[in-house]
Structure formats: structure tokens, C-alpha cells
Amino acid sequence: xxxxxxxxxxxxxxxxxxxxxxxxxARGAALICAPLFEERKSAQRALVEFAxxxxxxxxxxxxxxxxxxxxxxxxxxxxxxxxWQEDVREAAAFLRARGPDLPLAxxxxxxxGALALRSxxxxxxxxxxxxxxxxxxxxxxxxxxxxxxxxxxxxxxQARTRRNDCFEDLEAGRRLDFDxxxxxxxxxxxxxxxxxxxxxxxxxxxxxxAHVGPNERLPTDLTAWAAALAASGCRADTVAFRLxxxxxLIGYADTAPxxxxxxxxxxxxx
Amino acid sequence: xxxxxxxxxxxMIVERLFMKIEPDRIEESKSLIDEYGVDSxxxxxxxxxxxxEFGIEVGDEDFSVANFETVSxxxxxxxxxxx
Numbered sequence: 001x002x003x004x005x006x007x008x009x010x011x012x013x014x015x016x017x018x019x020x021x022x023x024x025x026a027r028g029a030a031l032i033c034a035p036l037f038e039e040r041k042s043a044q045r046a047l048v049e050f051a052x053x054x055x056x057x058x059x060x061x062x063x064x065x066x067x068x069x070x071x072x073x074x075x076x077x078x079x080x081x082x083x084w085q086e087d088v089r090e091a092a093a094f095l096r097a098r099g100p101d102l103p104l105a106x107x108x109x110x111x112x113g114a115l116a117l118r119s120x121x122x123x124x125x126x127x128x129x130x131x132x133x134x135x136x137x138x139x140x141x142x143x144x145x146x147x148x149x150x151x152x153x154x155x156x157x158q159a160r161t162r163r164n165d166c167f168e169d170l171e172a173g174r175r176l177d178f179d180x181x182x183x184x185x186x187x188x189x190x191x192x193x194x195x196x197x198x199x200x201x202x203x204x205x206x207x208x209x210a211h212v213g214p215n216e217r218l219p220t221d222l223t224a225w226a227a228a229l230a231a232s233g234c235r236a237d238t239v240a241f242r243l244x245x246x247x248x249l250i251g252y253a254d255t256a257p258x259x260x261x262x263x264x265x266x267x268x269x270x
Numbered sequence: 271x272x273x274x275x276x277x278x279x280x281x282m283i284v285e286r287l288f289m290k291i292e293p294d295r296i297e298e299s300k301s302l303i304d305e306y307g308v309d310s311x312x313x314x315x316x317x318x319x320x321x322x323e324f325g326i327e328v329g330d331e332d333f334s335v336a337n338f339e340t341v342s343x344x345x346x347x348x349x350x351x352x353x
Binding site for chain 1: 285286287288303309310311313314315317319330331333334335336338
């Protein structure tokens with residue numbers, strides 16, 4: 001098993017990636033789409049461990065940073081959802097060049113799940129695995145602001161932020177700080193335009209929607225999203241894991257059960 | 271006998287925060303933050319848990335430590351908003 005840092009994309013706007021190559025012939029190629037904002041940092045270790053587990057199972061794996069994030073080029077506030085979808089396509093093309101005959105799977109966590117699902121068609125990905133996907137952009141924005149409000153409450157006793165005021169500011173063209181990340185009016189509009197899958201939309205051949213939460217009950221929105229994908233001809237499976245929200249934690253969470261189940265699913269009916 | 275709001279809160283807190291204690295060991299008047307290690311991530315989980323368990327909405331103006339300090343405070347908060 002080899003790990004290599006790679007640089008892909010254009011000279012001035014490169015993407016930093018980590019390629020995990022199995023020792024034996026790869027059975028498929030897997031592209032991992034990370035979350036954004038603070039969630040990206042908290043999820044880093046879990047995604048590294050998942051990539052290594054996939055590689056041990058003979059998958060060629062690429063992790064990468066979107067432009068404006070991690071080790072990739074650019075400033076966060078210069079980019080938005082369509083740019084990051086382009087980055088997914090760029091990373092998928094890189095993997096295709098490394099393994100031209102390999103079936104491609106996209107795995108996305110939180111907002112990375114939305115980017116993976118929306119990019120699957122353009123990447124010709126056969127399968128998509130979505131971990132705790134944030135497919136409803138408006139709800140995601142409200143949740144991110146809620147996290148900011150909880151921090152204010154902990155520090156000052158009372159939250160000062162009012163979400164509707166924030167949205168009005170963003171709609172008026174102002175930029176706001178979301179946990180240290182500058183959210184531009186453009187990014188706000190693009191995130192708000194992210195909507196869950198609807199019946200009849202193009203979809204991948206297979207999708208796994210994994211719920212991660214305090215119990216193993218599937219939330220109704222996840223089952224509705226799976227039904228919409230199924231109505232579009234996708235074989236959509238759902239699974240629930242009793243795990244803490246590891247993309248929000250400072251400490252370590254053992255995500256091996258989620259990783260192992262996902263790999264088994266990826267290898268079914270191949 | 272129907273579970274009290276306090277009992278439901280304790281069960282929800284233990285489940286959502288992956289606490290390794292029995293729900294009835296949580297003392298209703300003790301600080302969740304100081305005594306039970308609730309941090310900002312956990313508090314966010316509690317907000318979501320309260321909304322799901324009791325079918326109420328935690329509004330922006332409700333984000334006050336006074337509402338989340340103890341199980342008793344949470345129970346008062348929930349009772350005021352329950353239909």
C-alpha cells in the first residue's frame with residue numbers, strides 16, 4: 001500500500017490530494033469528498049482511516065482538498081459550490097487517468113455528500129455513498145449558524161446572532177463570518193440552492209445513504225431522499241449507525257463500523 | 271405511569287451525548303456544563319434532541335444558558351413551549 005501526495009488541476013489553482021494505491025490490482029477507484037467549514041477539520045482523521053481501509057480492500061483511493069480549503073490553492077471566499085463541484089470532476093478525472101478501466105465510486109460526508117451526488121453523473125460514477133449527507137442547503141445553513149449561536153451562548157450566556165438577520169445581510173450582498181470562514185453572498189445563494197434529490201432526476205446506479213446519530217432510527221428525510229433516488233432508477237440503500245457526529249467533535253470517534261459497512265456495500269454485486 | 275418531562279430529558283441526554291451513566295443518575299439541579307461535561311457540540315445535540323423529542327422549536331432568542339443550565343431549567347423551558 002503506497003500513499004503519495006499529488007497535485008492536480010491548473011497550475012495556479014491546484015488541488016492537493018493524497019493518493020492511496022493498493023499493492024495488488026485495484027478492484028475499483030474511490031474518490032472521497034470531504035465536508036466543508038469546521039466539519040472538514042474534525043472529519044480529517046476519520047476520512048484518512050477510511051481511505052486506508054479502502055486501500056487495504058484493494059481500492060485505488062483519492063482524498064483531496066477543494067480550492068480554498070486545506071492544502072489546495074486559493075482563498076476560501078473566492079470559491080463556491082459550482083467551483084467545488086468542478087473540483088470533484090477534476091479529481092475524478094485524475095483517478096480515471098490512474099485507473100482507466102476501474103469503476104468509480106464517490107463517497108461524500110455532510111456537504112461533501114451533496115457535492116458527490118450532484119457530480120456523480122458528470123463523473124460517470126457508478127456508485128455513491130453518502131455519510132450523514134447535508135443535501136438540503138437551506139437547512140445546512142441554519143444548522144451552521146446554530147452552531148455559531150451555541151458557541152456564543154457558551155461564551156457570553158446568550159446568543160447574539162439572529163439567523164434571519166444573517167440571511168438578510170447575505171441576501172443584501174454582505175459577507176458573514178461562519179465559525180471563522182467568510183461566507184460570501186454568492187456562496188450563500190449557491191448553498192441555499194442545494195435541494196434534496198427529486199423524483200426523476202438523473203441519479204447514479206447505486207447509492208448508499210448512511211445516517212449517523214444517537215440511535216439507529218432512520219430519519220424521515222433520509223428515507224425520503226432514498227425513495228426519490230429509487231424513483232429515478234437508482235438502487236438506493238439506507239443504513240443507520242449509532243455514532244456521535246464525528247464531523248463536529250474535537251476528540252476521536254471510532255468510525256470503523258461505518259467504514260467497514262460502506263466497503264462491504266461497495267463490494268456487493270460488483 | 272407516564273414519564274415526566276425530566277425523565278424524558280435525562281434519557282434523551284444520555285442517549286444523544288453517548289454518556290456512560292444511567293439516566294436517573296443525572297441530578298436535576300446540577301449544572302450540565304460543569305458537572306456533566308456538556309460542551310458546545312453536546313449542547314447543539316441537546317437542542318436538536320429537544321426539538322425531536324418534544325416537537326417544539328428552539329428559536330434564536332431561546333439560546334440562553336439559563337434555559338440549558340440544568341435538567342430542571344430545560345424541563346421548565348420545554349413545558350412552556352409544549353403544545
